[in-house]
Amino acid sequence: MSALELARGAIGARFRLHGRDVAHGLDCVGLAGLAYGAQVPRGYALRGGSAERIAAVVCAAGLVRAGDARPGDLVLFRAGAGQLHLGIASEIGVIHADAGLRRVVERPGVPPWPELARWRREH
Template sequence: MTGAEIAVRARGAVGTPFRLHGRGPDGLDCVGLVGLAYGVAVPTGYRLRSGSASLVAAVAAAAGLRAVADGAVGDLIVMASAPGQLHLAIDVGDGFVHADAGLRRVVERPGAPPWPVLARWRREEGTWRR
């Protein structure tokens, strides 16, 4: 799956209701959005404010992603949206798609994320896992 295909899948979720631990059309959180966009299984049962960057790294690596310094369409963006709270989004080139708890739905925002970006992860060619 290419970065452009990941972005299309993320954009396809825009408007889906926000639901903590959501994994389907009835609701998604940021982790569920990433699972949908990448077509991979993602963990459940985590706390909203767990802030576990090591868990994100482990899941990303297990899905065949690698940490990158530059930005590209389809990247998984890991941000610090509040103290002790990580937030995930998908880079769509001219902005990003994320599950917005405040707006209660998946949205696309133009431009750069308003939160500090902690890491970016990208598909590792030849090692894509489902």
């Protein structure tokens, strides 16, 4: 299955900080790990992350920086002051673990957060 299909399969899962599976809940890092089949870190705070640290983990998982936008890309956003957020690009918007809605959702349209980087698997 593609990263996009795996992310779409998690829609409706509850939000859980440091969550790593659909049954018990996911956060944005857990959703990214699920979609790309990668081990992801634990023990981080909801705020105060480093874009450089995230880039290093993503690249270590075998993803490469993407220059253009495609469905299935892993996207890093600045969601607020000191808050980074990951999502999976879709044909209609972005799939992400929404802490406010308390579940994984597919948000249509252009995401409201500034995009910092995007990655994908090379085939």
